[in-house]
Amino acid sequence: MLRLDGKVALITGLGQTADDGWGIGAAIAMKLAQQGAIIFGGNRTLAAAERTKARIEAKGGVCNVQQTDVTDSASVKALVDACVARHGCIDILVNNVGKSEPGCPATMKEEIWDQQVDLNLKSVYLTSHFVLPIMEKQETGGAVINVSSIAGLRYIGKPQVAYSATKAAIVQFTKATAVIYADRRVRLNTVVPGLIYTPYTRALAKRYAPGGDEDAYMKMRDDQVPMKKMGDAWDVANATLFLAADESQYITGQELVIDGGITSSTGRV
Numbered sequence: 001m002l003r004l005d006g007k008v009a010l011i012t013g014l015g016q017t018a019d020d021g022w023g024i025g026a027a028i029a030m031k032l033a034q035q036g037a038i039i040f041g042g043n044r045t046l047a048a049a050e051r052t053k054a055r056i057e058a059k060g061g062v063c064n065v066q067q068t069d070v071t072d073s074a075s076v077k078a079l080v081d082a083c084v085a086r087h088g089c090i091d092i093l094v095n096n097v098g099k100s101e102p103g104c105p106a107t108m109k110e111e112i113w114d115q116q117v118d119l120n121l122k123s124v125y126l127t128s129h130f131v132l133p134i135m136e137k138q139e140t141g142g143a144v145i146n147v148s149s150i151a152g153l154r155y156i157g158k159p160q161v162a163y164s165a166t167k168a169a170i171v172q173f174t175k176a177t178a179v180i181y182a183d184r185r186v187r188l189n190t191v192v193p194g195l196i197y198t199p200y201t202r203a204l205a206k207r208y209a210p211g212g213d214e215d216a217y218m219k220m221r222d223d224q225v226p227m228k229k230m231g232d233a234w235d236v237a238n239a240t241l242f243l244a245a246d247e248s249q250y251i252t253g254q255e256l257v258i259d260g261g262i263t264s265s266t267g268r269v
């Protein structure tokens, strides 16, 4: 079940900033590699990508990485070209890069708005622009998985309008493109993580924990979830694996929400 033997997976943002814990992109790369995929990854910081590569190779997997800025067209094209030059095809594309900045329209500086749109949304357009023409020429087509957030479905308790807007746009970008490509053997779906415990979450705690109490900040996140705990990167990686594998061959244009029940709940009344 869910084997990806010999399939080539291009993944953005697979870097791992620390030796402990797992970011979502790094866990997706490891999970797909464990199922037999050949990983090719782009990440802003090369050292972080090399850490993920070393972890995958230590488990017997195959992974190559290169420095990439997903907001830069030439850099994304270079990543795609390098993957095709090395492996001859791209079977799976995972658009994982994303980041939230706080702010409402009145407080957010225009440059932050533009950065958020470029990082979270234009990046998905850019990889799709270069990869979809390759996938549709392949006899076996391809599978694209874009990483959104429940902040793109609901207001999650703090103002981050650019993040919410761009993550919502990813869902509709994916749906519309999925229909366009539905008869070309290329499937596109979105994974929608809820509150996930990653190294980035720890960085958020350092930034936002009231009174610097990081444990209280983590407990507050756990308590918001009907399952009473945040998810982890593997929960998102498992959902991504399903959408990448042939077992989901009749699924396209959909969102798979991984949130422990948050978006099914109205919270406390």
Ligand SMILES: NC(=O)c1ccc[n+]([C@@H]2O[C@H](COP(=O)([O-])OP(=O)(O)OC[C@H]3O[C@@H](n4cnc5c(N)ncnc54)[C@H](OP(=O)(O)O)[C@@H]3O)[C@@H](O)[C@H]2O)c1
Binding pocket: 012, 013, 014, 015, 016, 017, 022, 023, 024, 025, 042, 043, 044, 045, 048, 049, 068, 069, 070, 071, 096, 097, 098, 099, 100, 119, 147, 148, 149, 150, 192, 193, 194, 195, 196, 197, 198, 199, 200, 201
């Ligand atoms: N964590 C959560 O609770 C949560 C919840 C919902 C959705 N998500 C989404 O899940 C995805 C991954 O989140 P995460 O928490 O795992 O984040 P993360 O640990 O910060 O990972 C993001 C990766 O993207 C890379 N990156 C940033 N800017 C880039 C650029 N311009 N070009 C190329 N690579 C770039 C980072 O590289 P560096 O090593 O250079 O920093 C990092 O390796 C994001 O789309 C996020 O919005 C996360």
